[in-house]
Amino acid sequence: MLTAGAATVSAVPAGADDPPAAALDRFYHQKLDWRPCDHPALDAAGAQCAGVVVPLDYSRPDGRTTTVAISRIAATDPARRRGIMLSNPGGPGSPGLAMMVTVRDRLTPDVRAQYDLIGMDPRGIGRSERVECALPLPTMLFSAGFDVFGYARDTALAAALATSCVAPDPDRARMSTTRNVARDMDVIRGALGESRTSYYGGSYGSYLGAVYMQMFGDRADRFVLDSGVDPDRYWIGMFQDMGATNEAALDDWAIWAARHDAEYHFGSTPAQVRAFVEELVHRAAAHPVVSEAYLIDEHTVPMMLLALLVNPKLNADLADALGIIEDGVSGRPVDMRRLKTKIAGAVPTEASGMAAVLCGDRAAPRDPAWYYRNIEAVRASQPVFGAFANNITACAFWPEPVEPPTEVHNAVPALLLGTVHDTRTAYPQTLALHRDLTASRLVTLAHTRIHGAFRVGLSPCVNDIVNTYLGTGTLPAADRTCEPDPAYFPE
Numbered sequence: 001m002l003t004a005g006a007a008t009v010s011a012v013p014a015g016a017d018d019p020p021a022a023a024l025d026r027f028y029h030q031k032l033d034w035r036p037c038d039h040p041a042l043d044a045a046g047a048q049c050a051g052v053v054v055p056l057d058y059s060r061p062d063g064r065t066t067t068v069a070i071s072r073i074a075a076t077d078p079a080r081r082r083g084i085m086l087s088n089p090g091g092p093g094s095p096g097l098a099m100m101v102t103v104r105d106r107l108t109p110d111v112r113a114q115y116d117l118i119g120m121d122p123r124g125i126g127r128s129e130r131v132e133c134a135l136p137l138p139t140m141l142f143s144a145g146f147d148v149f150g151y152a153r154d155t156a157l158a159a160a161l162a163t164s165c166v167a168p169d170p171d172r173a174r175m176s177t178t179r180n181v182a183r184d185m186d187v188i189r190g191a192l193g194e195s196r197t198s199y200y201g202g203s204y205g206s207y208l209g210a211v212y213m214q215m216f217g218d219r220a221d222r223f224v225l226d227s228g229v230d231p232d233r234y235w236i237g238m239f240q241d242m243g244a245t246n247e248a249a250l251d252d253w254a255i256w257a258a259r260h261d262a263e264y265h266f267g268s269t270p271a272q273v274r275a276f277v278e279e280l281v282h283r284a285a286a287h288p289v290v291s292e293a294y295l296i297d298e299h300t301v302p303m304m305l306l307a308l309l310v311n312p313k314l315n316a317d318l319a320d321a322l323g324i325i326e327d328g329v330s331g332r333p334v335d336m337r338r339l340k341t342k343i344a345g346a347v348p349t350e351a352s353g354m355a356a357v358l359c360g361d362r363a364a365p366r367d368p369a370w371y372y373r374n375i376e377a378v379r380a381s382q383p384v385f386g387a388f389a390n391n392i393t394a395c396a397f398w399p400e401p402v403e404p405p406t407e408v409h410n411a412v413p414a415l416l417l418g419t420v421h422d423t424r425t426a427y428p429q430t431l432a433l434h435r436d437l438t439a440s441r442l443v444t445l446a447h448t449r450i451h452g453a454f455r456v457g458l459s460p461c462v463n464d465i466v467n468t469y470l471g472t473g474t475l476p477a478a479d480r481t482c483e484p485d486p487a488y489f490p491e
Contacts, residue, residue, distance in 0.1 A: 090203030
């Protein structure tokens, strides 16, 4: 059995690059002003909120500062309280202030008794002082379409987006990086008076957790990393991997849709359903629908599909969205607000924060031709998602990162969760993270097309292992494979 803290840390400490601890003392020992959160879910949970002041640039601790918004749901049994559990929902760019309200429902009473649950809007995002970009749609991610003319449009859009993000406040935009968020997390730990922190992070949040473990390994207590990201493929390779995983997910969804042909009329076989979807994307290119609520064309439809393929519970929502899209491209009147409602919560909406983190973390190729070659190379094998997964982004036009990405390799104990058919962070990425975190244990959720294994009702096996680790610090003796509960999924 491995227990949290049982292994020595092989991580290079953050102090190798950061200023002396004394220069940061005022941040680590600041007094927080706790107030009501003015947020329905957090207020109902009895949470309090505060702002944590951190350096905008940690190499200049006497310079500008920024404020990070945090929430706290107190441990239910002060006599058994162990410490704090920080969190991140992924994205990057997703607000996390209220994340622990939903994570709390997955935790046993024993675990809730031990931890103050800490939510956080990372720097540049949500209620923290924000990076603001001018966006025509609530996402920075588009498909390149079917020809060089559509790709040229996306290239111009990406360049304009980068300028709109960086120009108003270059320092804030460039300093919204994962390494700085990890540093902010450590300041939060110190400001809360804790010597160590536990953590739950999913998707990009697994990468953030791994970076924290690398930078501050001696302060990492019990870490759960869900839907792991390969640090070496973050972020460009991670996006490229989404092409193949989502083509496979579309095939899986097509099996379901064919069974429900009497209701949706997309085809009575999976092959007919896939042909319908591929044709629909082409029809959206020929007959785009523009409204104040949303845009339907070949650049946006793949993103809508990808957003709703993330969980089989959204199968019917995806079918309804395709029906609305078909009505629109056929010239029939549609309620575009209804389409927006269908994809709300599934399409990334914190595009400004996403751009700042991704582009600030790792330099992207500058040559637009590089991306187009990759798109053309996968068009035949990835007809719906290849032009999305390989498309150019604002990062091609972003200033050079202020520091290199983190090389993750350490022996800090952690529990990793992965799903075999994950559409966002492909399962091989979780395996790679498992190899990099040499003292980790991996729990694999088999036979499941879903992003995020730790969910209410999805797999009692997964949830029991997570809660046992968080409650006792004991990792499984060996890697484990769990099955989902069939009742979780639609017929």
